[in-house]
Each structure stands twice: as structure tokens, then as C-alpha cells.
Amino acid sequence: MSVKVTSDLWWKNAVVYCLDVEMFYDNDGDGCGDLLGLTERVDYLAGLGVSVLWLMPFYPSPNRDDGYDITDFYAVDPALGTLGDFTELVRTCRDRGIRVIADFVMNHTSIEHPWFQAARSSPDSPYRDFYVWVDERPPEKPGDLVFPDAETSNWTFDRKAGQYYQHRFYKHQPDLNLANPAVRDELAQVMGFWLQQGLAGFRVDAVPFLIEGALDDPHQILRDLRAYVNRRAGDAVLLGEVNLPAEQVREFLGDEDGDELHMVLDFIGNQAFYLALARGSAAPLADALRSYPQVPPSASLGRFVRNHDELTLDKLSEEERAEVFARFGPDESLQLYGRGLRRRLPTMFDGDERALRMAYSLAFSLPGTPVLFYGEEIGMAENLEIEGRYAVRAPMQWAADGGFTLPGVSSRRPMVSGAFGPERVNVTDQRRDAGSLLNWFERLIRRRRECPELGFGALTVLDVGAESVFAHRVDWDDATIVAVHELSGKPVTVELPVEDGEALVDLFGDRSCSLPATLQLEPYGAHWFRVARSGVRLPP
Numbered sequence: 227m228s229v230k231v232t233s234d235l236w237w238k239n240a241v242v243y244c245l246d247v248e249m250f251y252d253n254d255g256d257g258c259g260d261l262l263g264l265t266e267r268v269d270y271l272a273g274l275g276v277s278v279l280w281l282m283p284f285y286p287s288p289n290r291d292d293g294y295d296i297t298d299f300y301a302v303d304p305a306l307g308t309l310g311d312f313t314e315l316v317r318t319c320r321d322r323g324i325r326v327i328a329d330f331v332m333n334h335t336s337i338e339h340p341w342f343q344a345a346r347s348s349p350d351s352p353y354r355d356f357y358v359w360v361d362e363r364p365p366e367k368p369g370d371l372v373f374p375d376a377e378t379s380n381w382t383f384d385r386k387a388g389q390y391y392q393h394r395f396y397k398h399q400p401d402l403n404l405a406n407p408a409v410r411d412e413l414a415q416v417m418g419f420w421l422q423q424g425l426a427g428f429r430v431d432a433v434p435f436l437i438e439g440a441l442d443d444p445h446q447i448l449r450d451l452r453a454y455v456n457r458r459a460g461d462a463v464l465l466g467e468v469n470l471p472a473e474q475v476r477e478f479l480g481d482e483d484g485d486e487l488h489m490v491l492d493f494i495g496n497q498a499f500y501l502a503l504a505r506g507s508a509a510p511l512a513d514a515l516r517s518y519p520q521v522p523p524s525a526s527l528g529r530f531v532r533n534h535d536e537l538t539l540d541k542l543s544e545e546e547r548a549e550v551f552a553r554f555g556p557d558e559s560l561q562l563y564g565r566g567l568r569r570r571l572p573t574m575f576d577g578d579e580r581a582l583r584m585a586y587s588l589a590f591s592l593p594g595t596p597v598l599f600y601g602e603e604i605g606m607a608e609n610l611e612i613e614g615r616y617a618v619r620a621p622m623q624w625a626a627d628g629g630f631t632l633p634g635v636s637s638r639r640p641m642v643s644g645a646f647g648p649e650r651v652n653v654t655d656q657r658r659d660a661g662s663l664l665n666w667f668e669r670l671i672r673r674r675r676e677c678p679e680l681g682f683g684a685l686t687v688l689d690v691g692a693e694s695v696f697a698h699r700v701d702w703d704d705a706t707i708v709a710v711h712e713l714s715g716k717p718v719t720v721e722l723p724v725e726d727g728e729a730l731v732d733l734f735g736d737r738s739c740s741l742p743a744t745l746q747l748e749p750y751g752a753h754w755f756r757v758a759r760s761g762v763r764l765p766p
């Protein structure tokens with residue numbers, strides 16, 4: 227294993243932390259988180275050990291889709307701060323060894339964007355062709371609607387324009403027309419602008435919709451963007467949101483050398499992960515990972531447990547989805563769009579910390595790049611009083627009194643209350659408690675960063691003769707990691723395959739096994755081992 231190669235492909239050994247500036251820390255006491263507040267908390271992130279900060283949209287927006295509806299791609303929402311504040315944040319992060327990436331949302335604009343306002347006003351406007359217009363409403367295909375609770379069509383008639391415009395999401399988010407080269411130029415220019423401000427890359431929103439139907443070969447758009455971005459900033463990264471079947475996702479990573487997105491968020495693995503947890507059985511995850519197509523050596527899969535949207539289960543069969551609903555969210559109020567859940571993990575496991583630690587240990591041990599959503603490190607729950615998907619976007623819980631804003635100020639969204647409220651779940655208390663989830667996460671992240679094998683190596687799922695145990699090894703050159711996770715909450719004994727001359731060294735505890743590696747796993751037990759071989763020195 228050669229650690230020196232890891233810095234060129236840094237995203238393969240990164241730990242990403244995603245947050246909504248508005249919900250993280252309110253510095254000026256207006257109830258809304260801000261860039262200055264986030265900058266105050268950069269040391270917290272550095273202490274946690276994350277290496278990439280992913281900012282959800284922070285651009286000017288009427289906020290009808292929590293900032294994913296943008297009115298100016300070249301500015302900062304004044305409620306969050308100024309471009310100067312942004313630069314200070316990026317600079318402070320860089321000083322603490324953290325790269326910053328941001329949501330890049332150019333599948334659509336807000337309906338209030340000046341481009342759309344100009345476009346609808348006149349067929350002769352240079353912006354008319356920035357959007358997709360038709361005279362007759364095209365027939366809808368089943369499954370076309372992303373938000374079936376709010377929309378009945380992907381086309382809306384605009385009276386001023388006298389035509390229908392396309393919107394894959396809400397009607398207040400008209401789709402940009404990437405068939406128009408001027409729009410593609412603008413896309414590149416927006417990326418170029420933010421790279422110049424110091425960003426290390428982008429989380430690209432809704433990639434399949436973004437490129438859909440634009441050119442005969444829509445993937446050419448991604449190839450061009452990748453080439454452009456890497457000309458402007460050689461080591462910048464594109465992390466795509468591509469929720470499609472695995473074979474199709476693979477196409478978004480490009481050819482064997484990887485000439486499109488550098489990374490994709492792994493929705494397929496995520497959904498199999500929840501089915502495995504719901505059943506207490508390794509098989510669904512094992513099947514999904516075994517059948518996942520090989521990705522280019524320079525590419526990586528973003529491994530998340532929870533993201534900022536509904537926990538979508540749309541790629542499971544109806545029966546499988548029903549199983550996950552039954553185990554983790556039987557009440558309809560916990561579900562969304564018939565396909566997802568609006569809970570975070572701690573409430574799904576009724577606060578059982580053993581299960582939480584096992585789940586994150588497993589996610590971090592799979593080849594790929596771990597992606598955390600703010601608050602996961604302290605076991606934050608959702609607030610179901612907050613509408614729809616936003617239930618998981620409650621204010622960060624810094625202290626027993628909330629600590630998100632100044633005393634007496636109410637935050638833009640209500641804090642979680644009850645058993646998972648800030649009195650019981652907060653950063654300050656957990657920092658003081660050596661055995662807390664937060665301190666455990668810090669160790670997990672440190673271990674993950676010290677194990678580049680997990681970013682660069684190849685996965686083999688192991689059969690250890692116990693249905694409830696997901697066991698795997700990851701090999702990279704002469705280095706091997708073996709990990710074992712018990713998914714059902716029941717004790718079990720397993721035999722790990724260890725070869726002559728090998729020993730397993732526990733990466734978290736004091737357990738070390740030599741032949742035969744018989745392991746008694748406690749309920750939700752989780753272990754990572756490095757394989758020690760004679761003559762090969764192991765890192766500490």
C-alpha cells in the first residue's frame with residue numbers, strides 16, 4: 227500500500243460533511259444560520275476530522291424549495307451573508323485542511339430568475355431559448371413526476387408566454403434548456419466563477435435530468451464539463467446526484483479512465499443497506515454490492531446513510547419497500563410520496579446506539595467516500611412538525627438550550643423536541659463525555675482516513691455462515707481490511723477466513739485474532755481488522 231498516491235485522487239479518501247448554512251449556526255441572532263456562524267464552527271468540523279464540506283445551496287432564492295430554486299447563480303443569499311463572508315469561510319476551511327464543495331443546481335432556475343422573467347416576456351428575448359417551451363402539452367409518462375404530492379404534470383402553461391414550459395421538479399422551477407449552447411456556456415461560467423472563489427468542486431444536482439435529451443449524446447455535456455472544470459482547477463471534483471439503476475449510474479462516470487463525473491452518490495447501495503437493516507440480513511446488501519458494475523479506478527461512490535431529502539426507497543420492489551416501511555416507518559406520517567421515509571436513523575432504531583454505531587461503521591467500511599449529513603455525528607433526529615422532506619433539516623443542536631441562535635430568538639425552523647431534543651442530544655455534552663457518539667464518530671472518521679485501502683481497494687463480500695452478518699474484505703496492493711457487522715441485534719458466532727501466516731488486528735479495540743478466527747459477535751457488533759502478514763509492517 228502506498229499512501230503517497232492518495233493525494234492526487236483525494237476524493238477517494240475523503241470524508242464529506244453536508245450541511246445547510248441556514249440550519250447550522252446563527253451568528254447574528256436573526257434566527258437564520260449564516261456564513262459567519264459556520265465559519266465560527268469550522269474548528270468543530272476540523273476536530274471531527276472531516277475533509278470536505280458540502281454546502282447546500284446558499285444562493286439568492288425565494289426559498290420555495292429550500293434554496294434549490296435559485297434567482298442568481300453568481301451571488302450569496304443576503305440572509306446568509308456576503309460573498310466576502312463566503313471567501314472567509316473557504317479560506318478558514320482551507321487553513322484547517324477542509325475543502326469546500328457546493329451544490330450546483332442548473333437543471334432549473336427559480337421562476338423568479340431574471341432569465342425566466344425575460345424569457346416569458348417575449349419570444350424574441352435572448353433568454354427565451356434558455357428554457358424548454360412547447361405549444362401543446364406533451365403526454366406524461368408514468369413516473370415522470372418527482373413530487374407527486376405537489377404537481378400533476380411536468381409542463382405548465384405560462385399565460386404571458388402563451389406556451390407550456392418544462393419543469394421536472396416544481397412548477398416554480400422551470401428547466402434550463404441545455405440543448406442551447408449559450409446555456410451550456412453559462413453552466414461552465416458559473417462553475418468557473420465558484421472555482422475562482424476557492425471551491426474544490428460541486429455536488430451536481432439532478433444530473434440525469436440536467437443532461438436528458440439535450441444532445442444526441444447527452445453524456446458529451448458531462449465530458450465537456452469535466453474537461454473544463456479540470457482545466458480551470460486540476461483537482462476539482464464533480465459529485466453527482468444520479469439515482470438510477472446501477473448499470474445506468476455507471477455510465478455517468480464515463481469511460482475506463484473516468485472522463486465524466488468523479489463521483490456519484492450511491493442510492494442503490496443505500497437502499498439495499500436499509501433493506502438489509504430492516505431484515506437483519508446481509509443478503510440484500512451483499513447482492514447489491516456484488517452486482518455493482520466496476521467503476522473507473524479514479525472514481526468513487528459517495529456512501530451516505532442519510533441525506534437531506536426523503537430517504538428514498540424507490541429502487542426497491544414494492545414488497546421490499548413495504549418491509550422497510552414496516553420496520554422503520556409504519557405510520558403514513560413517517561412516509562413520503564409512497565416511496566420514502568422522513569426520519570433520520572436514530573428514531574428508526576428507537577435510539578439504540580449500538581445499532582447506530584454498527585450502521586455507520588458498516589457504511590464507512592465499504593469501498594467509497596463516506597458522506598455525512600450534519601447532526602448524524604451526535605445522533606440528531608428529525609422534527610416531524612417540519613413539513614415533508616424538511617423534517618430532517620432542523621437546526622443543529624449545539625447545547626442543552628439548543629445553542630443554534632441567541633437565547634430568546636426563535637429559529638427559522640423549530641428545533642427537534644422530546645426524547646431527541648437538545649436537552650438530551652447536543653454537541654457540548656457529548657464533547658465532555660469520552661464514550662459519546664460524537665467522540666466515537668471522531669475515532670471512526672480518523673480510522674477511515676487512516677485506511678486508504680477502503681477508498682482505493684477492491685471489495686469481496688465474505689460468507690461467514692451467518693445470515694445476519696455482513697462480512698467483507700477490501701484489498702489494496704498488499705494491504706487488506708476485513709470488516710464484520712451484525713445486523714439483526716442478536717449475538718452470533720462466526721468463523722472468519724484467515725490464511726496461514728495471517729493474523730487479524732482489531733482497528734478499534736484490543737481484539738486480535740490469529741487462526742482460527744472465531745469471533746463471538748455481540749448484538750449489532752461491528753469490527754474492522756487489518757490483516758497482519760509476516761514481513762509486512764502495519765501502520766499503528
Ligand code: NOJ
Nearest residue numbers: 291294331395431432535
Ligand atoms: C435534488 C435535491 O436533492 C432536492 O432537495 C431538490 O428539491 C431537487 N433536486 C430539485 O432541485
